[in-house]
Amino acid sequence: CCLIHVQIIILFMVTFPNYCSRGGRLSFSIMEEVFTLSGFNDTLGYRAVVFSLASLCYFAILFFNVAIIIVIVSDECLHEPMYILLCVHCVNGLYGTAGFYPKFLADLLSSSQVISYHGCLVQAFVLYSFVCSDTSILTALAYDRYLAICLPLQYHSIMTNRRVYSLVCLSWLTPFCIFSVNIVLTARLRFCGTNIQRLFCLNWVIVKLACPGSNTVINNVYALATLSIYVAHWLFVVWTYIYIVKTCVQSKEDRAKFMQTCVPHLISLVTLFVIVVSDLMHMRFTSYDLPLSFQNFSSLAVVFIPPLMNPLLYGFKLTRIRKRIFVLLFLRKKLPVSS
Numbered sequence: 001c002c003l004i005h006v007q008i009i010i011l012f013m014v015t016f017p018n019y020c021s022r023g024g025r026l027s028f029s030i031m032e033e034v035f036t037l038s039g040f041n042d043t044l045g046y047r048a049v050v051f052s053l054a055s056l057c058y059f060a061i062l063f064f065n066v067a068i069i070i071v072i073v074s075d076e077c078l079h080e081p082m083y084i085l086l087c088v089h090c091v092n093g094l095y096g097t098a099g100f101y102p103k104f105l106a107d108l109l110s111s112s113q114v115i116s117y118h119g120c121l122v123q124a125f126v127l128y129s130f131v132c133s134d135t136s137i138l139t140a141l142a143y144d145r146y147l148a149i150c151l152p153l154q155y156h157s158i159m160t161n162r163r164v165y166s167l168v169c170l171s172w173l174t175p176f177c178i179f180s181v182n183i184v185l186t187a188r189l190r191f192c193g194t195n196i197q198r199l200f201c202l203n204w205v206i207v208k209l210a211c212p213g214s215n216t217v218i219n220n221v222y223a224l225a226t227l228s229i230y231v232a233h234w235l236f237v238v239w240t241y242i243y244i245v246k247t248c249v250q251s252k253e254d255r256a257k258f259m260q261t262c263v264p265h266l267i268s269l270v271t272l273f274v275i276v277v278s279d280l281m282h283m284r285f286t287s288y289d290l291p292l293s294f295q296n297f298s299s300l301a302v303v304f305i306p307p308l309m310n311p312l313l314y315g316f317k318l319t320r321i322r323k324r325i326f327v328l329l330f331l332r333k334k335l336p337v338s339s
């Protein structure tokens with residue numbers, strides 16, 4: 001229920017102000033600065049195809065993530081730390097995509113691709129917090145796998161329900177608090193540009209539109225401090241996997257556990273790391289002389305690949321989830337016959 005309310009709020013705050021700002025079908029308008037999303041210029045000739053593919057992708061993301069969530073929530077045997085964190089991981093994927101796809105699909109159907117100032121800040125907040133929450137959740141999963149493989153006898157005494165809930169709260173609340181401050185620092189700036197060369201809003205792209213002479217030093221310092229926090233997350237993950245690999249080399253049983261539970265986690269980690277680092281490097285240092293289609297693909301990867309890949313990866317690789325899905329499908333097919 002909370003997830004549904006969050007998606008409705010994000011959809012309203014990101015999409016609704018556009019109609020007001022460009023004097024759409026509503027009978028009133030709000031005098032508010034708007035930004036133009038020029039990344040859509042490359043889609044003029046095939047918007048119907050892009051809309052169909054994006055709609056299919058969003059439906060698949062919703063279906064697979066919700067399926068994993070329902071399977072984990074409905075089966076008490078899966079109410080264990082790793083599966084709870086996986087469930088939270090899927091919920092976070094739904095949260096992040098809710099900040100992009102509704103607005104993106106609406107823009108594909110619209111004659112003008114603009115977004116209101118406040119809607120742009122909300123979208124930037126959602127996408128940044130989504131990526132950083134994903135990083136924190138994957139770090140918590142790495143910690144869980146480290147305890148399960150390297151310290152199996154102490155696992156249940158350390159990974160209590162209280163500890164799991166604390167990790168979940170930290171994974172969500174920390175990015176929310178950090179990027180609330182980030183958005184406040186951005187909101188104090190005065191903007192002279194209105195052209196965002198992206199399909200969606202990002203905080204650093206908004207900051208670059210500030211008027212010459214604006215004090216953006218504090219924004220840069222705060223961004224570097226935030227980056228250092230999540231670099232520490234990645235360093236912790238590397239540290240945990242060094243010990244996990246050392247332990248698995250000595251035990252055949254641990255190697256089997258590694259292949260079963262750690263491989264999907266590693267694939268998710270590496271995929272997210274490559275996507276985020278490449279997009280960050282492109283956004284900060286690369287020239288906009290690159291083809292617009294390449295820039296769009298680079299920016300879309302974070303809201304397309306991880307949310308779609310993760311539930312499929314965990315659903316097919318983790319035996320207990322796969323068996324539970326097969327049981328549900330089998331019962332659904334048998335119920336009409338038995339009735």
